[in-house]
Amino acid sequence: MRIGVLAVQGAVREHLNILSQLEIDGRRVKKAEQLSGLSGLILPGGESTAISLLSRGCLLTKVGELASKGFPIFGTCAGMILLADEIEGQEDAYVRAIDIAVARNASGRQVDSFETMLCVKGVADDFPAVFIRAPYITRVGNGVTVLAKHEGAAVMARQGNVLVASFHPELTSDMRIHRYFIGMVKEYEEKEAVL
């Protein structure tokens, strides 16, 4: 199984480390052509404005096309902003792969960044979650399942093949959320094999 990590900028190394610990072949993706041969893609934390500006040659458009065909994608923090259909206070969104609205820096500035234990539906009731200038989910469409909440705000969600989180499982040694995503990738591979 080969899973790509969008490697324009941000916490790329951390996701690749976890994938390698789970014995998954992780690949850096900087260009659209590097998307071929993958069974899933992770959009890491970083600065969403910089990542979107620097994604060359319709890389994000290609990611959107894959998402609409059922290809599994997981976005953390900035990755979640890139995948959302709507970004508060901003006319345009980027990939538009999941029917949610997000608010940038909703948890506040860096002095308000925090760690907490989260209950993540179907994954864990004690997941150590690291929130850094985190975006929150402010609206979810039909077909979107909220998987975790923090103080009433939705912070993790899934719509079919697209998984998003406000926080950074890649900054911890807890691999349960990555395993959950790998489960999604396995289902996709099995379905593709049948087709």
Add this chain to the structure above:
Amino acid sequence: MVEKGTYRVKSGLAEMLKGGVIMDVTTADQAIIAERAGAVAVMSLERVPADIRAQGGVARMADPARVKEILAAVSIPVMAKVRIGHFVEAQVLEALEVDYIDESEVLTPADPQYHIDKWAFTVPFVCGARNLGEACRRIAEGAAMIRTKGEPGTGNVVEAVKHMRLMNKQIRMVLSASTGELMSIAKEMGAPYQVLLAIREKGRLPVVNFAAGGIATPSDAAMMMQLGCDGIFVGSGVFKSGDPEKRARAIVEATTHYKEPKIVASVSEGLGEAMVGISIDEIPPHEMMQVR
């Protein structure tokens, strides 16, 4: 339970900036230019290093009104510089809710002997270093991010190269040493033993290490990335050049695509004048900022 200001939260923000460029800005307008060019953060200060060098005088933390304007103008993280040892300037910047504090040799030191106790703060700190011992001391004081010192405000990358190569070499030495040799290395480098243990556990510096001090061109940025740094600080290089918008974008592109000379070549075309550089030998010893 919610815990703020943990070391994981502090160093985590720096991890998110990897592969990006952080630009010195003195006004909100410059901050907006930096953000639009793809900067991952901006660094607020009173005067850019080249002006501090030219004008002399005591260089201090920026005016809080300016810092607030910059905080309001952009959505990317805002860092700000304080003088070495000036813990009250740091308290002021924390009260303003800047996202990172740079305890910087670019400003005039406020304490000739001691750095700030950075564990006492919720806001994270970045500090400069010329070698591994210095980097490890700053980490032991609570710094959650390291950058090379280079020689700021010169537009001359040679010192940053020297510092990055030395740190890499010393890290290799720590990684290949036997456990029995480690204490002696700690003594020679002036590096706290516990931080050296952390380096051996991670196989690298336990925090992010950016390049800073003298980076003026896209090729400078790509070279520092190829030497193994995690990202780039550009001080005077952008806003002291002929076409800041274009140069800012070019340095960002070269940092992202640092392994692709064709992209570095194409973004380097027609950037206008680079900042005027200074040869290190022309700087009188007492004006060297890196020894602070």
